[in-house]
Amino acid sequence: VYSEAVSKMSTFRSSYREATTPTGASAAAGPVNFSASLDRQSVSMDTLNRQMHRGRAVRVRQALFPETVGAEAEQMAGLETLTRGRRRLPTSVQQLAEPAQILRTAVVNLINYQEDADVALHAAAELARLLGSSDPVTCQRAASLTLQLSKKQACRLAFAVQVDLIEALLIVVQTAQSVEALRFAVGALCHICQAEQGCATVYQCGRVRAVPELLRLLGSTDVRTRNYALTCLHHLLVHLEEVRNEARMASGAQVLSELLLSIVSTSWQQASVSSPPPPMSPPLSAASTGSGSEAQQQQQKLMAVCIDSLQLLAFANQESKLVLLSCGAVDQLVNLLLTSRYEKLLFSTSRLLKVLSVEPSCKSAILAAGGMTALGRHLKSTGSERLVMNVLWTIRNLSDQAFTLNQPLDQLLVDLIGLLASPDIDCVTCAAGILCNLTCRNRRNKFVVTSSGGAGALSQTLLAAQDREEIAEPLMCALRHITHDHEQACAAADAVLSHGLACTLGELLHRAAVVADATTVGVGVSVANDEPGGPAASRPLVKAALGLCRNLSLHAAGRAALHAESVPAAASAIAAATLARGIDALLDDAGSIASAGGADDGVRAEEVLEAALACLHSLAGEGDGETDPIEARRQRDAVAAAVRSRPGLPDSVAELAAGGVVGSSCVGPAGDLLERLATANAATGSTSATLQRRPAVELTDEQQQQRHLSDRSSVLDVPDVSVRPYRYDPERSGATLPVNYAAQLPPSYHTYQQEQQLQPEPPQHWYSTAKI
Template identity: 35%
Template sequence: GDLEYQMSTTARAKRVREAMCPGMAGEDSSLLLATQVEGQTTNLQRLAEPSQLLKSAIVHLINYQDDAELATRALPELTKLLNDEDPVVVTKAAMIVNQLSKKEASRRALMSSPQLVAAVVRTMQNTSDLDTARCTTSILHNLSHHREGLLAIFKSGGIPALVRMLSSPVESVLFYAITTLHNLLLNQEGAKMAVRLADGLQKMVPLLNKNNPKFLAITTDCLQLLAYGNQESKLIILANGGPQALVQIMRNYSYEKLLWTTSRVLKVLSVCPSNKPAIVEAGGMQALGKHLTSNSPRLVQNCLWTLRNLSDVATKQEGLESVLKILVNQLSVDDVNVLTCATGTLSNLTCNNSKNKTLVTQNSGVEALVHAILRAGDKDDITEPAVCALRHLTSRHPEAEMAQNSVRLNYGIPAIVKLLNQPNQWPLVKATIGLIRNLALCPANHAPLQEAAVIPRLVQLLVKAHQDAQRHVAAGTQQPYTDGVRMEEIEEGCTGALHILARDPMNRMEIFRLNTIPLFVQLLYSPVENIQRVAAGVLCELAQDKEAADAIDAEGASSPLMELLHSRNEGTATYAAAVLFRISEDKNPDYRKRVSVELTNSLFKHDPAAWEAAQSMIPINEPYADDMDATYRPMYSSDMPLDPMEMHMDMDGDYPIDTYSDGLRPPYPTADHMLA
């Protein structure tokens, strides 16, 4: 056994001696066999005779049997060789260190020598020889699989040097450099900042035009690690054409890992106000939509979140028919995240887009949304966007009436009315009020709405909202937002819904019996024009019944109504005139004459049709102020400034939902070995 061992070690020594230093092994070169890396021999043969220093280092190397000890003894010599002025010596030394870095034991010895690692880094960034560049990047790549190796690279200034290597024309050098940077970004504290300071992003984004899917998967994951939670990085990616290149990858590749890592970058960028339009304009919605039917759940989920985040700036995008159909189908799943994204995206894409509203309605979208609400229970993240989407689908498009009927036929009315109950969040309550107002436009919905006790609930909410608003008026304080909703919006919404419901005689009676007239008359004095309009509108409906007309008069409504005849809002003035006509019918001639004079002096003298409408009590179907969008204020993560948007006092307009920030969802865990 001892003899065999001795022979094998002697043979190994000869092989190494012959490989590293031709001419030192004597005549017997027959043992120069398969242990050599393909192509290495010819490279070495091409090199000039190595220096005597290198020869003595190799003699030392092959006399040690233990790899770690062998490497440790040789390190000082190898470090000197890497710093040699002769490029031939440097190249040969780099090859030896590269071989050592491939073995576990000797690799540990290498990374425990800061001098050697620094010499490798210095050699890498100074060399113009492609073989040396390949060997040195390979060494750092091998060391980067260990924490000690990462720290040694980091401390030796390896990050700026590796970033510089991203300009190399050699594919293998690029691959080693990006993979080493990726390992640093994942596991080395301070690496992200160092890469940013070395302008790493500016070098990485152009690499997205390469066509190796595995290389692209690592590059995109580097971008995600750098951009997550860092607004400046997101803007650098944008400035270097990142959104367009990322969308192109989503469009052209099928490698799941690459699609997943790319979708993660897009998800992070999709909460940046500057990147969002760029992604959408590059065709991002359509490219992401392609993968909603993938059999990779993690890819589907990322695409859904990204679509959800982008959707509020994509309301005018064409070519989303297939995406909308898939989103409607997604409403039937039970996964909370999927439902949150699907409802939110549908809500935004149906915002002020008649074509999308019609398409969703025709593809059973109303039914699917109602069922999602019935299943969601108390999950506001699903219920609120679903209600918003239904509110959009039930107004201002050719199939709106079909949608209004569909909510009833799918047993949605009782569940929707229940959402008015406190302590539901105010944004959900506000959206529900707008939906109920739209449902009331359909006469067939009046009975089920009444059975669900919608009128007492609306009146109760109106009273509460009015009391809150009055408290702030009395205190002279500006009314705050409650969860992004002002009480004035609830006042307007409830009154507007009651106005439409009051078209039905039974509902009119119930509204009157709940002693609402004093409150409606008070609302005529509101400084908010929209509230004046809906208050005059509901009084116009109630005044059709004599008992109610008398009650309106008894509350002293004539004075504010006379003022409102001069309102800039034609609808308000028309409603006010109609109420005044009704309550003046039984009055003495002097009173009627005064009303007539006021009317003559108001805008009606220029508008015979409005005069006629007021006299004949025709319900006026003016657009209910929903041609304007009222948007929620966007919520961003703490690393970005909160940017409150102007809120329009509009209860039943379509409005996009704010984006989810990348800070609101934890980052997905990233595997060290991306390509396993």
């Protein structure tokens, strides 16, 4: 082992000598200098370190001050691999580059902002003095400098509190001799009024009133001066309520209307010269927010500002709305909806139409100009949700008269049905209210809604939103409308029943019956929301539910489903309790039954009572075996006592009291009903005759003839609505039609002529979004 180790050591030494011994040119140079080699290595390391430090500095400067780094950054780009590593992840400096740039820009802007504010503050007094100079050139140059400074935010805010400067500008506006000086002064005021403080200072200047002067300048021949004046006036109207009142007193609505007509006329002339626009533009989409040349877009912007100013003046002011109507602005607004694709213009137009749509005369003008069709085109606008909502509210306000239109609204109805599935609760609320109104007394609209799957969509939405009464009420009314008096009424009723809506109706009416029986004041009494059965419904919702039950009970399947849910018992309880309370209040107050319980959201106790009795008329076609005998006896005794013990009641109250007999299928008051057949009141005689057919009372030949004549006179001589202004005619008309006299009715007479119509409510109701 030892000899083997010695051999290896000698071999290693010989190999080392060969490696370290210089050969050829190296031998001639002499022995190797190891110290010099080490010095060269240390120098190269120092150079590399300096390059790395310099590269780091370049990257930092490039991140913070990129404008100071030129070709040096490209030379140092190769050193990034030393710091980024093999995975080539961004360095810390690179990650901080963007925030550092934002911080640097903010600091620079802050420094410049403070400098601008200081300059404007010191220059305001001197500019005010120069604006009051008698030299027109000096005044014009001062106005020009003021305009240039006011374009900067810091200077604008500094000028907003300088009363002397603003007064000097207003004086120049009033007394300027040159067009340029006037334009510069109005432009400076326009920029100053972008701030609310500037608007307040301009309005409070006592020497010159700004609003009349701006209205005067709207008729200027200089386009830029007119544009500045319009924009400045718009800023004042937006920020200050006092300016709106002053502008109304100065005929601002008329001046702005004339300006709008002038701008529209000029815009159409320019468009016709360049390229004639299509008669109807496509709906707005996300990719099309403007169209036309730059001049046309500028005209559209001015129209948007003018229309928004008119909206501010017409808001909550009937006189301004009538001025707009008399100037012919309504037709132009509808035309803009058909031809424009500029989103801001469409939005402003829809807002103004929403304000005008609550005025009856303006509402008729909008409908006559084709407003429903023009508005309906923008329900599918994907580029602006605010436009869609304003269009919906406008259509909602118009829909209480639009159901009388002869023009087809098929596409609008289909779009509204689709909006019922929207996740936006406001959109669903508006769509439900519009469908409710448009299907009122319009057989074509009912047919279109039913044929387009509207019954199923309304039922599904009602099941999903039955706890939200602001949505459930119009949905219930719309279902009540489409389930009778048109060709697809049976299909609509089948769709409602197939969605299990009978159970929902039964639960709602039972809750209302419990409240009515406990308070003896009718339905609509507020109760705690944590009741076992859920919150109590208001009178409008209960009235609509009773009407829907009445329509469903016209079919055998509907009657069976409603009897299974004990709807007759609930309707009887509502009718008995409401009628009992109504008669007591009538005898105590010597008034009408409308005073009983007051009005709940515009629906009185009398209307709910009529709806309940009409529902019972239809449900009486089958036995009342589902009703509890004790409850039925209590109801029967209450109604019979009311009829027998109150012989001196007015005809309207007697008619309602007689109608209560049907719900409990009692024949006790049959004599009273027979006596009322000969009454002079057509409504009372008609209802009494109908009730006599339902209980199957044995009548003599003389009584049969008397009932026959009463039926004929009641149907052919329809009572004047002014005599009975609160009748629930859909149910009552269906109950009073004699079977053997249907052919004698005039062709224009329909069975259910007066459905419940959803009228516009005060702003706090779900129909409106603003105090219009």
